[in-house]
Amino acid sequence: MKKRKSAGIYFVLPWVIGFILFTLLPMIAAVFISFTDWSIVGSNTQWIGLANYREIFQAEQFWHALWITFRYAIIAIPLVIVTSFTVSVMLSKNIRHVGIYRVIYYMPAIVSGVAVSIVFRWILDPNNGLINFMLSWLGINGPNWLYDPEWVLPSYLIMAVWGAGGGILTYLSALKDVPTSLYESAEMDGANQFQKTWYITVPMMTPIIFYNLIIGIISAFRKFTDAYVLGGAGGEGEFYMVYLYEQAFAHYKMGYATALAWILFIVIMFLTVIVNVSKKFWVHTA
Amino acid sequence: MTTSHTNQNNHPLKRFILHKSTWIHIALILGSVIMILPFIWMISTSLKTESEIINPQMVFFPQGFHIANYVRAFQIIPIFRYMGNTVLIAVLKIFGEVFVSAAVAYGFARFQFKGKNVIFMVLLATMMLPYEVTMIPTFIIWSFLGLTDNYTPLILPAYFGSASFIFFLKMYFETFPKDYEESALIDGATHFQIFTKIFIPLAKPALITIGLWAFMGTWNDLLGQLIYINDPNKYTIQLGLASFNSLSGEILWGPLMAASFIALIPIIAILLYAQKYFVEGVKMSGIKG
Amino acid sequence: MKKILRIMIIILVTVFTVSCTDNKPSNEFTIATWAAGTELSEFNAIVKDVNEAAMGKYVIKTLSIPSDYYIKLSTQIAGNKAPEFFWLTQELISKYADLGAITDLTPYLEQSESLNVDDYYEGVINSAKFNDQYWGLPWIANPFIVYYNKTMFQTLGVEAPTATDDWSWDDFIAISRQIAGKTYRDKQVYATVIEGNPNIETFIWSGGGDILDEDGKTVLLDSEGTVKGISNLVTLFRENLIPQYNSISYARNVYFERQEVAMYMGGIQDDFEKKILLMPEEDRFELGYAPIPTDPNGQSNPFDWTASTVMSTRVKDKDLAYEALEALTLAFFTWKIAPPIKGSIDNIGVIAPEKIPALDTIQHALDNARSANYTELWTIISDTYLWRGLYMPILQNPNVDYVDLIQKAASGIRSKIGD
Numbered sequence: 001m002k003k004r005k006s007a008g009i010y011f012v013l014p015w016v017i018g019f020i021l022f023t024l025l026p027m028i029a030a031v032f033i034s035f036t037d038w039s040i041v042g043s044n045t046q047w048i049g050l051a052n053y054r055e056i057f058q059a060e061q062f063w064h065a066l067w068i069t070f071r072y073a074i075i076a077i078p079l080v081i082v083t084s085f086t087v088s089v090m091l092s093k094n095i096r097h098v099g100i101y102r103v104i105y106y107m108p109a110i111v112s113g114v115a116v117s118i119v120f121r122w123i124l125d126p127n128n129g130l131i132n133f134m135l136s137w138l139g140i141n142g143p144n145w146l147y148d149p150e151w152v153l154p155s156y157l158i159m160a161v162w163g164a165g166g167g168i169l170t171y172l173s174a175l176k177d178v179p180t181s182l183y184e185s186a187e188m189d190g191a192n193q194f195q196k197t198w199y200i201t202v203p204m205m206t207p208i209i210f211y212n213l214i215i216g217i218i219s220a221f222r223k224f225t226d227a228y229v230l231g232g233a234g235g236e237g238e239f240y241m242v243y244l245y246e247q248a249f250a251h252y253k254m255g256y257a258t259a260l261a262w263i264l265f266i267v268i269m270f271l272t273v274i275v276n277v278s279k280k281f282w283v284h285t286a
Numbered sequence: 287m288t289t290s291h292t293n294q295n296n297h298p299l300k301r302f303i304l305h306k307s308t309w310i311h312i313a314l315i316l317g318s319v320i321m322i323l324p325f326i327w328m329i330s331t332s333l334k335t336e337s338e339i340i341n342p343q344m345v346f347f348p349q350g351f352h353i354a355n356y357v358r359a360f361q362i363i364p365i366f367r368y369m370g371n372t373v374l375i376a377v378l379k380i381f382g383e384v385f386v387s388a389a390v391a392y393g394f395a396r397f398q399f400k401g402k403n404v405i406f407m408v409l410l411a412t413m414m415l416p417y418e419v420t421m422i423p424t425f426i427i428w429s430f431l432g433l434t435d436n437y438t439p440l441i442l443p444a445y446f447g448s449a450s451f452i453f454f455l456k457m458y459f460e461t462f463p464k465d466y467e468e469s470a471l472i473d474g475a476t477h478f479q480i481f482t483k484i485f486i487p488l489a490k491p492a493l494i495t496i497g498l499w500a501f502m503g504t505w506n507d508l509l510g511q512l513i514y515i516n517d518p519n520k521y522t523i524q525l526g527l528a529s530f531n532s533l534s535g536e537i538l539w540g541p542l543m544a545a546s547f548i549a550l551i552p553i554i555a556i557l558l559y560a561q562k563y564f565v566e567g568v569k570m571s572g573i574k575g
Numbered sequence: 576m577k578k579i580l581r582i583m584i585i586i587l588v589t590v591f592t593v594s595c596t597d598n599k600p601s602n603e604f605t606i607a608t609w610a611a612g613t614e615l616s617e618f619n620a621i622v623k624d625v626n627e628a629a630m631g632k633y634v635i636k637t638l639s640i641p642s643d644y645y646i647k648l649s650t651q652i653a654g655n656k657a658p659e660f661f662w663l664t665q666e667l668i669s670k671y672a673d674l675g676a677i678t679d680l681t682p683y684l685e686q687s688e689s690l691n692v693d694d695y696y697e698g699v700i701n702s703a704k705f706n707d708q709y710w711g712l713p714w715i716a717n718p719f720i721v722y723y724n725k726t727m728f729q730t731l732g733v734e735a736p737t738a739t740d741d742w743s744w745d746d747f748i749a750i751s752r753q754i755a756g757k758t759y760r761d762k763q764v765y766a767t768v769i770e771g772n773p774n775i776e777t778f779i780w781s782g783g784g785d786i787l788d789e790d791g792k793t794v795l796l797d798s799e800g801t802v803k804g805i806s807n808l809v810t811l812f813r814e815n816l817i818p819q820y821n822s823i824s825y826a827r828n829v830y831f832e833r834q835e836v837a838m839y840m841g842g843i844q845d846d847f848e849k850k851i852l853l854m855p856e857e858d859r860f861e862l863g864y865a866p867i868p869t870d871p872n873g874q875s876n877p878f879d880w881t882a883s884t885v886m887s888t889r890v891k892d893k894d895l896a897y898e899a900l901e902a903l904t905l906a907f908f909t910w911k912i913a914p915p916i917k918g919s920i921d922n923i924g925v926i927a928p929e930k931i932p933a934l935d936t937i938q939h940a941l942d943n944a945r946s947a948n949y950t951e952l953w954t955i956i957s958d959t960y961l962w963r964g965l966y967m968p969i970l971q972n973p974n975v976d977y978v979d980l981i982q983k984a985a986s987g988i989r990s991k992i993g994d
């Protein structure tokens with residue numbers, strides 16, 4: 001047993017060394033920077049203590065950005081996980097041409113952020129875009145999407161669902177590992193398709209769902225590229241990272257932006273810890 | 287009685303509708319169309335003439351197949367050279383990233399040691415801090431070491447593992463039964479041998495997934511490459527695509543879409559080739575004894 | 576373990592030796608630009624000519640930043656690898672000067688025999704001014720003019736302004752009233768379209784108002800002139816002379832190209848001439864040019880977009896560097912429109928022959944070119960108080976009490992500056 005314990009440390013060591021070499025110093029620097037008025041290009045940086053943090057909590061834009069991001073996350077995360085999981089289950093079956101389907105559903109995830117945003121600008125175009133064009137077949141007059149403050153959030157949710165295929169790689173490899181014997185005995189007990197999925201597939205997949213949940217929380221709160229490119233009417237597209245980016249690179253308030261980053265870090269960490277603690281209640285381990 | 291019942295359900299059309307895989311197919315096809323339409327628009331724009339692109343009445347399909355945009359794209363940037371540069375970086379990175387991440391994940395998943403949970407939380411934490419604020423301090427460090435305008439800052443860190451890959455592989459390795467290694471250990475194998483000879487082959491689908499992500503990450507990483515590369519000869523494909531924009535000029539949509547499409551082809555090809563590996567199940571029964 | 580340590584030491588030693596041999600010749604200068612692709616080829620050709628003319632005295636190298644220009648630029652500066660010269664748009668010059676990142680060029684401009692402050696159009700060189708010193712050499716000017724659809728004006732029987740007309744904003748609104756709501760080519764047309772462009776400065780100036788005084792310390796935003804100017808904007812919305820913001824669903828220029836609006840306020844660089852030639856015959860129209868309308872003082876205030884080349888403070892041999900910078904700037908004047916130097920209007924005809932019919936209007940615009948007083952706090956003032964505090968609320972609801980908004984914005988700016 002002793003031999004077993006110490007061996008693990010050696011396996012993990014490369015990451016620890018890499019962390020110390022490449023990540024720790026910049027992170028410590030980032031802590032210090034958040035207590036200064038560093039402007040990136042200026043030479044006269046001053047220590048200002050908690051002034052950045054104080055300014056943040058009084059900034060209406062901060063609360064607005066936090067709200068926009070939180071509201072998006074709360075809806076998008078479960079939406080994407082359910083979509084991704086459902087599609088993965090469908091694509092794990094041996095239906096004809098399933099290989100092509102898998103590639104097609106995964107394709108949205110391989111395109112870089114800027115290209116996706118440009119394409120969606122067209123899709124969501126109120127007059128000539130794909131969505132309103134299809135809605136007009138059903139006789140519906142589509143909304144102005146990104147040009148209408150009420151429809152900005154739904155626009156971003158649509159983009160999130162379109163990219164939901166990105167998760168299928170994580171599910172597919174594990175779905176096949178579910179022993180068929182479990183399904184067979186369930187069938188003998190008279191279970192139907194839905195019951196088999198709900199009582200066997202889902203519990204066996206909970207580790208992967210857990211992974212996607214954590215990753216989903218992190219990426220929803222750090223959402224940036226499409227929001228930066230597309231924006232949204234009435235300030236409804238000002239996600240937290242867009243606000244941070246502007247403070248850092250348009251106003252050269254890097255100290256302030258770094259403080260914003262640490263606040264976001266704490267928010268994400270808090271949510272992750274909650275999910276991690278809940279792990280023992282719903283994640284099935286081998 | 288039974289004969290008429292069978293007759294009704296034997297009608298081909300009814301069987302087609304009642305069979306559940308029909309509905310799955312229909313749903314999948316509808317979804318596929320939605321997934322793929324933006325790409326079709328990208329390709330169709332790349333084949334349009336300039337007046338068709340500018341035309342505010344957004345036409346979906348071009349009149350003819352206007353390949354001048356592709357010719358133009360190659361004139362503006364050396365697409366193949368940039369793709370070659372990117373492949374070079376990607377291959378050098380993937381090798382380190384995949385195997386080191388697997389080793390680290392193995393350490394987290396199959397062992398207990400003091401401080402393991404703390405170290406893992408730190409690993410998760412590194413994924414939560416926006417890189418925009420550590421980007422410049424990191425650059426200053428590399429700059430101090432004289433390694434700018436260089437691929438090294440992009441490649442070297444990969445050899446120490448990548449947090450999100452480690453996280454994923456840890457989950458994957460944890461799905462194997464707890465005493466999987468027991469028999470091999472009794473036979474006198476070292477942990478490293480168990481890792482390379484048993485777990486790596488078992489994790490093939492997951493490793494191929496990680497490899498694909500690593501490749502895509504490099505292929506699509508605009509900001510990192512922008513910060514560390516100055517010399518246009520060293521440009522990657524993303525920097526090449528960015529060359530079609532201009533703050534004080536017009537965006538050349540036609541050639542941009544053409545180049546973007548060309549840039550997508552390698553990834554789609556790899557994806558098509560690799561997708562069958564994602565679903566290789568593990569034959570659990572063969573390992574006992 | 577030992578083997579690993581040995582390898583690491585070798586790597587570290589190599590790396591440190593490499594980094595210590597980072598010696599750049601002192602007559603080699605790098606210029607950072609956002610030009611990329613075809614634009615970069617043109618840029619490099621100009622740099623090559625300048626280098627050849629210098630005959631070895633100095634060498635200019637190019638650093639093209641095709642994306643996220645300011646991120647990479649500021650990162651380079653922070654990492655002590657600042658390029659000797661770089662392009663800045665006008666709003667950032669004061670900030671970089673205030674932060675000590677760029678060099679004061681005033682003494683050089685005074686002593687130079689080839690390029691002085693007076694050679695520039697006043698409005699253009701002022702954009703590079705901060706604390707009464709000049710910090711950059713503008714190399715391009717893109718002032719606003721009014722493009723209009725001559726064919727539509729004629730068909731609807733509305734009298735159009737002439738190329739150098741001193742028509743006022745009251746005239747502009749009167750003309751708008753004649754056009755808006757009429758049917759043209761089976762569509763209801765509007766006078767023009769506004770959705771955040773043209774910028775709020777254009778409207779503030781339209782009534783004779785301004786944002787900050789010359790000294791950058793006094794806030795002029797809540798003057799009568801500003802109220803009158805903003806009322807022009809509000810009137811256009813309230814009387815439905817332009818489309819409501821929430822109904823705008825494509826880019827401004829597309830409205831003009833589809834002949835759904837009669838007028839378009841844009842920079843002289845906008846390429847409607849080329850686009851019209853690409854249209855099918857029946858969609859083409861005759862393009863007319865007019866200056867930006869005048870304020871109550873009879874002054875036309877076309878907003879001017881300008882970029883300058885600046886010199887980093889980390890340059891060692893500043894005299895030699897300025898020589899190179901000046902040569903480069905002079906070479907740029909033959910590149911794009913419009914060169915910001917007086918008396919070079921004919922160059923425009925050479926660079927962009929399709930703009931020849933517009934030359935009189937362009938000359939008028941350059942003579943009157945104006946930019947806001949860009950102090951070091953400009954980006955915050957513009958984003959927080961002018962855009963969020965004034966322009967955006969008006970766009971969302973034109974019936975809002977704009978005088979109240981103006982006053983709130985003004986006091987906000989005052990507290991920011993410490994007026």
